[in-house]
Amino acid sequence: xxxxxxxPLARVLEAREKGENPDKIERENLRERHEQMRDKSRIRAxxxxxxxxxxxxxxxxxxxxxxxxxxxxxxxEPVASASQAAIIAQxxxxxxxxxxxxxxxxxxxxxxxxxxxxxxxxxxxxxLVQIFPDLxxxxxxxxxxxxxxxxxxxxxxxxxxxxxxxxxxDPGLQFGPREMRLYPNGALAAHILGGASFGRxxxxxxxxxxxxxxxxxxxxxxRDAANGGQPLRLSIxxxxxxxxxxxxxxxxxxxxxxxATAVMMEAKTGKIVxxxxxxxxxxxxxxxxxxxxxxxxxxxxxxxxxxxxxLGSTFKIFTAAQAMELGLVNANSLVDxxxxxxxxxxxxxxxxxxxxxxxxxxxxxxxxxxxxxxxNLALQIGKERQRAFLKELGFMSPTSVELVxxxxxxxxxxxxxxDIHTITVSYGHGLSASPLHLxxxxxTIANGGxxxxxxxxADAQPTQAKRVxxxxxxxxxxxxxxxxxxxxxxxxxxxxxYAVGGxxxxxxxxxxxxxxxxxxxxxxxxxxxxxxxxxxxxxIVTLDEPEDRTGxxxxxxxxxxxxxxxxxxxxxxxxxxxxxxxxxxxxxVALIRTSN
Amino acid sequence: xxxxVYGSIPQRGGDPVxxxxxxxxxxxxxxxxxxLFGIGLLLGLAASPPLAAKNGFEPFHYVSRQAxxxxxxxxxxxxxxxMSPTLVRRLGVLGFLAAFVALALLPVLGTDFGKGAVRxxxxxxxxxxxxxxxxxxxxxxxxxxMAASQEINGPPGKAMSFGVAIAIVAMLALQPDFGQxxxxxxxxxxxxxxxxxxxxxxxxxxxxxxxxGMFAYDNSEHxxxxxxGFLSPELDPRTQLGYAQNAISEGGFFGVGVGEGQVxxxxxxxxxxxxxxxxxxxxxxxxxxxxxxxxxxxxxxxLYRLMRxxxxxxxxxxxxxxxMFGVQAMINMGVAVRLLPAKGMTLPFVSYGGSSLIAGGxxxxxxxxxxxxxxxxxxxxxxxxx
Numbered sequence: 009x010x011x012x013x014x015x016p017l018a019r020v021l022e023a024r025e026k027g028e029n030p031d032k033i034e035r036e037n038l039r040e041r042h043e044q045m046r047d048k049s050r051i052r053a054x055x056x057x058x059x060x061x062x063x064x065x066x067x068x069x070x071x072x073x074x075x076x077x078x079x080x081x082x083x084x085e086p087v088a089s090a091s092q093a094a095i096i097a098q099x100x101x102x103x104x105x106x107x108x109x110x111x112x113x114x115x116x117x118x119x120x121x122x123x124x125x126x127x128x129x130x131x132x133x134x135x136l137v138q139i140f141p142d143l144x145x146x147x148x149x150x151x152x153x154x155x156x157x158x159x160x161x162x163x164x165x166x167x168x169x170x171x172x173x174x175x176x177x178d179p180g181l182q183f184g185p186r187e188m189r190l191y192p193n194g195a196l197a198a199h200i201l202g203g204a205s206f207g208r209x210x211x212x213x214x215x216x217x218x219x220x221x222x223x224x225x226x227x228x229x230x231r232d233a234a235n236g237g238q239p240l241r242l243s244i245x246x247x248x249x250x251x252x253x254x255x256x257x258x259x260x261x262x263x264x265x266x267x268a269t270a271v272m273m274e275a276k277t278g279k280i281v282x283x284x285x286x287x288x289x290x291x292x293x294x295x296x297x298x299x300x301x302x303x304x305x306x307x308x309x310x311x312x313x314x315x316x317x318x319l320g321s322t323f324k325i326f327t328a329a330q331a332m333e334l335g336l337v338n339a340n341s342l343v344d345x346x347x348x349x350x351x352x353x354x355x356x357x358x359x360x361x362x363x364x365x366x367x368x369x370x371x372x373x374x375x376x377x378x379x380x381x382x383x384n385l386a387l388q389i390g391k392e393r394q395r396a397f398l399k400e401l402g403f404m405s406p407t408s409v410e411l412v413x414x415x416x417x418x419x420x421x422x423x424x425x426x427d428i429h430t431i432t433v434s435y436g437h438g439l440s441a442s443p444l445h446l447x448x449x450x451x452t453i454a455n456g457g458x459x460x461x462x463x464x465x466a467d468a469q470p471t472q473a474k475r476v477x478x479x480x481x482x483x484x485x486x487x488x489x490x491x492x493x494x495x496x497x498x499x500x501x502x503x504x505x506y507a508v509g510g511x512x513x514x515x516x517x518x519x520x521x522x523x524x525x526x527x528x529x530x531x532x533x534x535x536x537x538x539x540x541x542x543x544x545x546x547x548i549v550t551l552d553e554p555e556d557r558t559g560x561x562x563x564x565x566x567x568x569x570x571x572x573x574x575x576x577x578x579x580x581x582x583x584x585x586x587x588x589x590x591x592x593x594x595x596x597v598a599l600i601r602t603s604n
Numbered sequence: 605x606x607x608x609v610y611g612s613i614p615q616r617g618g619d620p621v622x623x624x625x626x627x628x629x630x631x632x633x634x635x636x637x638x639x640l641f642g643i644g645l646l647l648g649l650a651a652s653p654p655l656a657a658k659n660g661f662e663p664f665h666y667v668s669r670q671a672x673x674x675x676x677x678x679x680x681x682x683x684x685x686x687m688s689p690t691l692v693r694r695l696g697v698l699g700f701l702a703a704f705v706a707l708a709l710l711p712v713l714g715t716d717f718g719k720g721a722v723r724x725x726x727x728x729x730x731x732x733x734x735x736x737x738x739x740x741x742x743x744x745x746x747x748x749x750m751a752a753s754q755e756i757n758g759p760p761g762k763a764m765s766f767g768v769a770i771a772i773v774a775m776l777a778l779q780p781d782f783g784q785x786x787x788x789x790x791x792x793x794x795x796x797x798x799x800x801x802x803x804x805x806x807x808x809x810x811x812x813x814x815x816x817g818m819f820a821y822d823n824s825e826h827x828x829x830x831x832x833g834f835l836s837p838e839l840d841p842r843t844q845l846g847y848a849q850n851a852i853s854e855g856g857f858f859g860v861g862v863g864e865g866q867v868x869x870x871x872x873x874x875x876x877x878x879x880x881x882x883x884x885x886x887x888x889x890x891x892x893x894x895x896x897x898x899x900x901x902x903x904x905x906x907l908y909r910l911m912r913x914x915x916x917x918x919x920x921x922x923x924x925x926x927x928m929f930g931v932q933a934m935i936n937m938g939v940a941v942r943l944l945p946a947k948g949m950t951l952p953f954v955s956y957g958g959s960s961l962i963a964g965g966x967x968x969x970x971x972x973x974x975x976x977x978x979x980x981x982x983x984x985x986x987x988x989x990x
Contacts, residue, residue: 042755049754053799056798061903061907075941
């Protein structure tokens with residue numbers, strides 16, 4: 009392109025000759041050039057404006073087209089009113105091992121008020137109190153008129169109550185859909201299930217969170233939508249649980265005990281078939297925890313898991329089994345059982361100051377429940393080995409059962425494990441553990457020496473099996489336990505056909521404020537397994553402060569209290585669990601040939 | 605005779621104002637705007653009673669307010685459209701300065717009305733949103749600067765206007781009001797485009813916008829939530845968008861009937877951001893298409909008239925105003941049909957809102973003033989045989 013110079017020399021010279029101002033030429037040329045530029049930019053702008061116009065045309069066209077598409081589409085399900093929005097079942101159900109429902113959800117409503125919409129606040133308060141007697145009319149009226157625009161009245165109401173509130177007909181009373189946790193079996197398995205309550209609350213829905221038991225332990229699992237509503241299947245058997253609770257309750261009343269607990273466990277897997285603690289509660293209306301006094305007096309207290317007790321002579325079998333395992337004795341070896349035995353300033357005595365000595369076979373030490381005999385066995389074992397063995401059986405740490413209460417129940421063990429502790433622990437004093445600890449340890453003896461982990465899950469996979477006793481030692485120990493029932497302290501436990509084996513334990517209760525033991529309050533325990541020759545189940549029954557008053561003087565030993573209760577439980581539940589009674593026939597059946 | 609006796613009446617040169625205005629104004633655009641305003645009132649009758657009921661006013665409280673502000677807006681529009689481009693430019697720049705100061709003082713003196721962003725001045729009977737008034741002022745200023753830069757030995761107007769735009773965007777983003785910020789940036793971009801932006805630069809700017817968007821997404825929860833809602837494939841029917849979409853479907857082609865719509869009871873912004881959903885539900889696709897057509901006509905007519913405009917300032921300012929107007933409508937409706945991520949933006953002249961109406965009146969008045977027919981030197985072209 010040829011640019012015209014702004015000051016062309018020829019024209020400038022010419023202008024100078026004529027006496028004109030040459031700047032005029034420059035200005036004219038400048039204007040000309042400027043106009044050319046403008047024309048160019050105008051043409052470019054025309055094109056770009058056209059592009060813009062097309063873009064707008066396309067944009068508006070797209071919106072119009074999209075509008076038309078949506079208009080011609082079928083409207084979705086009407087969701088105009090938010091209160092109709094469905095609340096999906098969020099929390100998974102809990103079932104027993106056979107799929108019977110233990111915990112499920114129920115659609116219900118919460119009642120709330122919007123006082124600024126109310127027509128007659130006084131009347132609403134009056135009529136609400138008639139429907140819900142636990143509300144106070146004055147408090148309601150006050151809360152309705154203190155200027156707030158929203159208040160909860162009831163978190164859960166029944167359909168009948170909802171209808172009655174509806175009939176009040178005040179627009180200021182509103183219902184929010186709720187999903188509540190329902191335990192259809194009431195108090196059954198209450199301590200295992202625990203309970204649930206509302207977490208964060210909105211008008212349209214509220215979060216349900218577990219507060220105790222498996223509900224809390226598996227809270228994340230139950231609320232996890234990824235499980236697709238798959239129920240949590242527990243190892244509990246509802247039928248067995250019901251029978252066990254029924255009998256245990258009867259036993260507790262008959263034996264005048266203030267509390268009772270029982271654990272039924274599969275010997276081979278550690279799965280808990282039934283577990284009860286009395287007194288119990290209804291998880292649908294979970295009571296508030298005690299704010300003062302002893303927490304173990306609350307019905308919320310799970311004695312089977314949270315309660316740590318000195319379990320008494322039930323521990324003796326561990327001493328005997330270990331002594332046999334170490335090869336120190338066999339079932340028929342004689343041990344020194346001369347009572348009372350002196351150890352330093354301590355005196356080890358037998359029950360009621362008897363003397364079974366001077367010598368007893370190991371079997372008879374168990375059958376007669378000799379403290380002195382057991383103490384001498386324990387001294388042979390030595391404190392380090394005794395402690396290691398008890399640790400392997402799980403007595404030094406909380407149980408790993410899937411309850412949120414379990415980790416808090418740490419066994420109480422002697423601080424400095426001296427020889428005197430070796431002696432007392434050998435017959436179950438000075439070491440406090442929960443009945444569930446005892447159940448797992450007895451399961452180890454029952455299944456031939458393999459450790460088990462107590463579990464509440466039906467689908468629990470057994471962990472790496474660890475053997476702590478040889479088959480032989482375990483079999484010898486079981487034979488001793490059987491003889492305790494047939495000719496020893498637990499003779500009331502002999503349920504015909506089920507060959508029960510077990511060991512009694514009666515421990516004086518320690519005083520709450522320290523300083524020795526009560527002489528009229530005991531913890532009576534019967535740890536049993538059946539059938540003794542090849543045990544399937546372990547049953548622990550513990551009664552708190554039992555007293556059999558049928559005789560001339562109160563009898564508190566386990567043989568008189570816990571054992572009959574356990575026997576009745578076995579009698580009722582063993583057939584339910586599919587065990588066939590095995591009647592020993594005294595006279596061999598003979599075929600009599602008949603002919604004529 | 606009279607003349608002969610009393611002498612001639614002194615005559616002013618040139619045409620009288622009104623007839624000349626009527627002759628040169630773009631009557632198509634103006635009638636479209638009047639129709640939009642009428643539709644706005646009609647929809648206000650449908651959409652605002654729930655809000656009035658909620659706030660305890662009589663049902664058509666907001667409609668009468670809308671009519672009042674609309675009257676003011678139309679008056680402002682008419683007055684503005686009668687001004688000469690030079691006067692518009694002067695007032696526009698002055699208005700820009702005032703609005704800019706007002707915007708800068710917002711963090712100190714403004715209120716957020718509990719909506720999470722400080723955008724308003726409360727005047728008691730009404731609230732004012734300075735950013736609404738800033739936009740037309742900014743367009744005029746930027747067009748002036750860019751036009752000046754096309755003069756030989758002119759100032760570096762493009763760079764200066766870009767600086768101003770960035771300052772405004774920064775202030776708006778701090779409120780946060782990404783919608784208005786994007787509009788300002790968009791208006792500047794369009795003007796720069798028409799003023800002759802190099803292609804390479806346009807591509808780079810597009811890239812920069814994407815980067816800023818990503819930065820905002822990462823750093824502003826407010827922004828990120830809306831984008832996430834847009835990108836998620838399924839639509840929760842209980843969100844605003846879900847209600848809007850359902851309302852459009854319910855309406856079908858001819859609507860469910862006047863006053864029969866339900867969506868206005870569910871959507872808190874039914875009278876502003878989602879008014880198109882109310883229109884679609886009660887009057888059906890027909891009214892929606894009419895509204896789209898009106899906006900399209902305004903934008904296309906204005907752009908067509910500006911194509912013939914020779915004055916760079918008028919061309920640029922007109923383009924900026926027309927495009928901003930059109931894009932605001934497009935974004936509002938695009939959100940309702942889920943073509944665009946959720947962004948609170950009013951539908952110009954139809955949505956309820958005093959600030960938005962009056963500022964819209966000013967902007968459209970300017971646009972009308974710029975698109976008036978005026979001699980474009982065609983005769984000179986013919987004479988010069990170009």
